Amino acid sequence: MKRASLAAFMAAFLIFAGALEVSAADKLSLSGIGTMDVPKNITFTEGAQNALPFMKDGGTKRFFIRKGMSNSQYYTMTWKKGPDFSYGWAMSHEAGIPFLQDIGEFKHKDDKPEAQMDIMAAWLNRQLTQQGAVFEGPSPLQKINDSRHPRWEGFVKVKTTEQGITYNEAYTIILQCDGYFTTLGIFNTDGDRADITEDVRKMVSKRKFPKKVTLLDLSKKGTSLTEWD
Numbered sequence: 001m002k003r004a005s006l007a008a009f010m011a012a013f014l015i016f017a018g019a020l021e022v023s024a025a026d027k028l029s030l031s032g033i034g035t036m037d038v039p040k041n042i043t044f045t046e047g048a049q050n051a052l053p054f055m056k057d058g059g060t061k062r063f064f065i066r067k068g069m070s071n072s073q074y075y076t077m078t079w080k081k082g083p084d085f086s087y088g089w090a091m092s093h094e095a096g097i098p099f100l101q102d103i104g105e106f107k108h109k110d111d112k113p114e115a116q117m118d119i120m121a122a123w124l125n126r127q128l129t130q131q132g133a134v135f136e137g138p139s140p141l142q143k144i145n146d147s148r149h150p151r152w153e154g155f156v157k158v159k160t161t162e163q164g165i166t167y168n169e170a171y172t173i174i175l176q177c178d179g180y181f182t183t184l185g186i187f188n189t190d191g192d193r194a195d196i197t198e199d200v201r202k203m204v205s206k207r208k209f210p211k212k213v214t215l216l217d218l219s220k221k222g223t224s225l226t227e228w229d
Contacts, residue, residue, distance in 0.1 A: 030073055030092040032183025033174055034207035039199040041081045048074035049089040060091065068098030069184065077189070079196050086196055088189040095120055095175070095182045114150045117182040118143070121152040121175050133158045141173060149209045151176040155201060157191045170197045172204050179212045 028044045029035040038044060048061040061074060070093065077088035097109045100116060103123045108116055121141050128140040133156040141154035152175040160167045168191035176183050187204055189197040 028075065028090065028203075030075075030090065030183075030185055031071065032094060032178060032181060032210060033092050033176060033185035034209045036203045036207040039203055041079055042196070042199065043078050043080075044075040044090060045078065046074070047076055048091070049076040049087065060089065064091075064093050064184075066102075068100075068102040069093035069095050070098070077187075077200075079193075086190050086193050088187070088196075088200070090185075090187045092183050092185045095184050113180055113182060114177050117150065117152070117175055117177040120182060120184075124152075124173070124175065128154075128156055128158075131158055141175060149176065168192050172201050174204070178210060 026038050027035055028038050048059060050059055061072060064072065072093045073091060075090045077090060079086040079088070097106070099120065100106055100108055103120070105119050105123065108119050111119070121143070125139045125141050128135070133140055135154060135156045139154070140156045141152040144151050144153055154173045156171050156173065158169050158171065160169060170189045170191035172187040172189075174183075174185040176185065187200050189200050191197065
């Protein structure tokens with residue numbers, strides 16, 4: 001009798017654990033950006049994708065690390081429906097003083113975190129415009145009037161030609177400050193797939209924001225205001 005009860009308990013536990021695994025797969029969390037409900041037919045797998053526009057720089061992750069960014073998270077996105085497939089990626093990187101130094105704005109190292117974020121956003125806007133990014137509004141990234149979650153957000157499309165083939169890449173971009181740290185978040189999709197791109201944009205817009213960083217958090221992680229130790 002006890003053996004039967006134990007077997008029933010183990011079966012129930014495995015079912016419960018399986019439910020937790022499925023539930024976890026329905027969420028995407030990016031440090032400094034937020035937690036999102038993943039749309040139907042889309043999965044995110046941890047790991048950096050060898051994105052074509054960054055191949056000459058050694059890959060996406062290497063490109064941003066060389067720009068002075070740290071504490072990264074990378075996910076490869078797969079969209080699957082019937083015989084159709086599509087791929088993309090998502091990432092977050094902490095952008096602190098090393099990044100300001102790389103973009104020639106080291107003089108702003110003692111500015112308030114939100115002011116530093118604004119400097120970074122201005123640089124990103126210049127870079128995206130120079131690369132011929134297509135966007136709506138006065139600039140690729142625009143500041144969101146939200147005192148609780150200061151941030152810049154934007155959506156652009158950039159065409160990349162490789163070996164005679166033109167790729168239309170779509171990017172949902174976020175630059176977000178939590179009070180101490182600024183995080184760059186990017187979500188890439190196939191620019192020719194408006195349905196998938198729109199699903200990802202909605203996912204991002206409905207995200208749950210991370211909590212504000214406090215002095216207690218800093219004491220647990222280290223003393224630096226620009227990088228987690």
